Amino acid sequence: MDVRKNPLLVLCFILCFSLLTRLSFGGDTISGNQSLSGDQTIVSAGGNFVLGFFKPGNSSGSNYYLGIWYGKVSLQTEVWVANRNNPISDPSSAELKLLDGNLVLFNESRVIIWSTNLNSTISNSTIAVMNDTGNFFLRDASNESKILWQSFDHPTHTWLPGAKLGLDKRTNVTQLLTSWKNSANPAEGLFSLELDPNGTSQYFILWNKTRQYWTSGTWNGQIFSLVPEMRSNYLYNFSYVSNDEENYFTYSMYDPTILSRFIMDISGQIKQLTWLTSSQEWFLFWSQPREQCQVYAYCGAFGVCSGNSFPSCSCLYGFVEKSPNDWGLNDYSSGCERRTPLTCENNASSNGAKDKFLVFSSTVLPENPHEMSSETDAACKLACLNNCSCNAYAYSGGNCSIWTEGLLNLQQADDGDSSAHTIFIRLAASELPSKSNGKKIVIGVVVGSVAVILLLGLVFLEIRRRRRGSVVNAKIVEGSLMAFSHKDLQIVTKNFSEKLGGGGFGSVFKGTLPDSTVIAVKKLESISQGEKQFRTEVSTIGTVQHVNLVRLRGFCSEGTEKLLVYDYMPNGSLDTHLFHGKEGSNVLDWKTRFQIALGIARGLAYLHEKCRDCIIHCDIKPENILLDANFCPKVADFGLAKLVGRDFSRVLTTMRGTRGYLAPEWISGVAITAKADVYSYGMMLFELISGRRNTEQSEDGKVRFFPTWAASKLDTGEDIFTILDSKLEGNADVEEVRKIYGVACWCIQDDEIHRPTMSQVVQILEGLLEMNKPPTPRTLQIYVDTPEDIVFFTESSTSQSSRVQSHVSTTSQAKSNASASDKP
Known part of the structure; x- marks a missing residue:
């Protein structure tokens, strides 16, 4: 068919040819006769990065930007933006092209909104290239080494390797x-x-490009002095360069196939993230500052930052979010505003009401106070009331502080924190109930209650008669959980006279309820939680029921007195049987040890996967494993536990736990997952095998780290019983010992993605999953020949740089029984 005789085909041909000149850039380049618009992109040679127009993933608006994003990452992740402050509304009418030797971006109105701004003398021979490193650069077409401009020199929020x-x-x-x-x-x-x-070799994080709130410390030749986590790095090769022309820091990946990026996050924290192909998500490797509330003015004026909540920001009572839309996008910088305007003394409202003050205790005081001397709190309060600009005041020991601007860096402190103070927030009178209204309410309540009390009196006596065996003042809350009075617990414990043990959070005492039930009462002595936090944690743990979790019967919270009431465990804690028994007596036999390991795994799997929220225990060790009359293990002491909603895969929190059982990610300061418990469990399994602490001084005076010592013995072909507790005298199932040792090695892998989940551990111990031979973790390998340095592992750790293959394979039995394997 003659194409020339068909006008429609001719038109299609012309259009296709036109599009071809715009789309065919040789894949990764733009030359002088080409342009980019609409959905067109250029892709780096290896497909790693893409340049084009995009709309931010969380945006519901119509703004578009020219930028670079990852080409092989399933989540849209931008690394560079050209026109970040000048969005485009119609990318199909916008255009990126070379003009007079420069890259120029026109918006839909044909106005230049971004340019490379070069004074080039070789305008006719420049080309733009999208490189596989993520660098977009302009160079001389005839000289590949002559780079005229590059995006790496003009970063936005992402800093890429190289x-x-x-x-x-x-x-x-x-x-x-x-x-x-x-x-x-x-x-x-x-x-x-x-x-x-x-010119010094330290980095600063700034708020509004003026206020410094974090520094890396200076470069000492190996690391930045205030970033000790760099010592345990296993992924990155760091380099700091200083010469006559420039100072700079750069990094690269030991394994170039790993995708990693360093960002200045909207949280005000710098973050290093790596892409996990297995879970298709970005893994937080490291961040600074560690605490969100250390970021200056993160919650804006009149916003309160709390490290124990998510999100971290909330408004003071009497205030509302100034920009709810921004808050919904994790931008809290606009802060909060008053719900009701203040009424100054000279501008009284129609009813003559004056402003009042709300007491806000346990807080880190905000920035920029005006200091003055004052003999009394009343005088300080009056000074604030007489100043129409005063928003709050604080008084302590003759010093009066008032705040006349928006309250910045107001932070909720933990009870007992030395930096905690009380501040009085000024509010309009209508925001707080008046004393007269309060009196009316009290009178009404009293009058109304008298009749009820008289009516219920007989009922109460009958209940008391029927419950003679119960503690008088105990109340049922949260299902079966009991709220005890302190007086009652004094009685049932004989004034806390029979001490069972103690730890970092307090002492445990034996008690007996009137119905002869034996209990253990833990008296918390160093708790830093507030009343609301304490009750929330208690109610959460109180609803968790599992045969391998210690049962919380109730609690007491009266003022500073915080007590927890548990079932009594007659065989005490696991550590007393492992480390304090004598040969030939009180020795846990191997069968019991294996069942203890399995029971603990079942309890942790329940916490991690079967509860409404994932509960990360954070302090798994023999001292926190209690044994009942039948030596059934019970995971106990949830004082450090962290709740993680099912919508989140990990949680960024302060370091918690016990030295010797801490996973490497605790040391690195990255977000924690349930795999931190898996690591601690693995360390405890080594102690279950050996009957000794993992770190101890040997007879020759040197420090011996058992996991390393065991690895060195088995690597040389010695019998598995070489590492077994000598008190067992070889009475153990050899395959079970191998299985427990193998599980322990898998659990303490340096990289958390190589550790099994606790449900997989259960299936391995039950024989439902087969286990490949585990690699020796790099942190153990590097100490095999240097036992005198092994104790350092309890405080710092490195991780292996090489990836290992999947370590568990499902057997046919597992496939048919896996759904039932995690049942209590």
């Missing part, structure tokens, strides 16, 4: 890594990272 972040000494210009405004807007946010512009 890029520099530093100071140009010739121009005295520092490169900034600047956060997005929020998760849907890549415009410049409030937080930035830069190398010290004065």
Whole structure:
């Protein structure tokens, strides 16, 4: 058929040819006669990065941007944005092209909104290239080494491997890594990272490019002095360079196939993330500052930051979010505003009501107070009331502080924190009930209650008669959980006279209820929780029921007195049987040890996977495993436990736990998952095998770390019983010993993705999953020949750099029984 005789085909041919000139850039380049618009993209040679127009993933608006994102990552993840402060509304009408030697971006109105701004003399021979490193650069077409401009020199919020972040000494210009405004807007946010512009080798994080709130410390040749986690690095190769022209820091990956990025996050924290192909998510490797509330003005004016809640920001009582839309996008910088305006003394409202003060205790005081001397609290209060601009005051020991601007960095402190103070927040009178109204309410309640009390009196006496065997003042709360009075617990424990043991959080005493039930009462002596937090944690743990979890019967919370009431465990804790028994007596036989290991695994699997929220225990060790009359293990002491909602896979929290059982990720300061418990469990299994502490001094005076010693013995072909507790005299099932040792090695792998879940551990111990031979963790390998340094492992750790293959394979029996294997 003659195409020329068909006008429609001719038109299609012309259009296709036109599109071809716009789409065919040789894949990763733009040359002088080409442009980019609409859905068109250019892709780096290996497909790692893509350049094009995008709309932020969380955005519901119509703003578009020219940027670079990962080409092989399932989650849209941008690493660079050209027009971050000048969005485009119609990308099909926008255009990126080469013009007079520069890359120029036109918006839909044909106005230039971004350019490389070069004074180039070779305008006719420039091309733009999208590189596999994520670097988009402009170069001379005839000279590949002549780079005229590159995106690596103009980072936005992401710092990629191979890029520099530093100071140009010739121009005295520092490169900034600047956060997005929020998760849907890549415009410049409030937080930035830069190398010290004065020339020292330290990095600063700044708020609003003015207020420094974090520093890396200076470079000492190996690490930044205030970032000790760099010592335990196993993924990154760091390099700091200082010469006459520039100072800069750069990094690369030991394994270039691993995708990693360093970002200045909207949280005000710098974060290092790596892509996990198995779970298709970004894994938080490291972040600073560790505590969200250490970020300056994170919650804005009149916002309160709490490290024990998510999200971390909330408004003071009497205040509301100033910009709810921004808060919904994790941008809290707008802070809060008053729900009701203040009424100054000279501008009284129609009813003559004056402003009042709300007591806000246990707080870290906000920034920028005005200090003055004052003899009394009343005088300080009056000074605030007489100043129409005063929003709050605090008084302590003759010092009066008042705040006349928005309260910044107001932080909820833990009870007992030395930095905790009380501040009085000024509110309109209508926000708080008046004394007269309060009196009316009290009178009404009293009058109404008298009749009820008289009516219920006989009922109460009858209940008391029927429950003679119960503690008088105990109340049922949260199902079967009992709220005891302190007086009652004094009685049942004989004034806390029979002490069973103690730990970092307090002492445990034996008691007997009137119905002859024996209980253990834990008196918390160093708890830093507030009343609300304590009751929330108690109610959560109180509803958890499992045969391998210690049963919480009730609690007492009266003022500073915080007590927990548990079932009594006649055989005490596991550590007393492992470490304090004598040969030939009180020795846990191997069968019992194996059942204890299995029971603990079942209890932890229940906490991690079967509860409404994932509960990470955070302190698994022999001291926290109690044994009942039949030596059935009960996981106990949830004082450090962390709740993680099912919508979250990990939680960033302060370091908690016991030295010697801490997973490497605790040391690195990254977000924690249930795999931290798996690591601690593995360390405890070694002690179950040996009957000794993992770290102890040997007869020759040297420190011996049992997991390393055991690995060295077995690697040389010695019998498995070489590492078994000598008190057992070889009476053990050899295959079970191998299985427990293998599980322990898998559980303490340096990289958490190589550790099994606790449900997989249960299935392995039950024989439903087969287990491959585990590799010796790198942290153990490096100490095999240096036993005198082994004790360092309890405080710091490194991780193996090589990936290992999947370590559990499902047997046919497992496939048919896996659904029932985790049942209590």
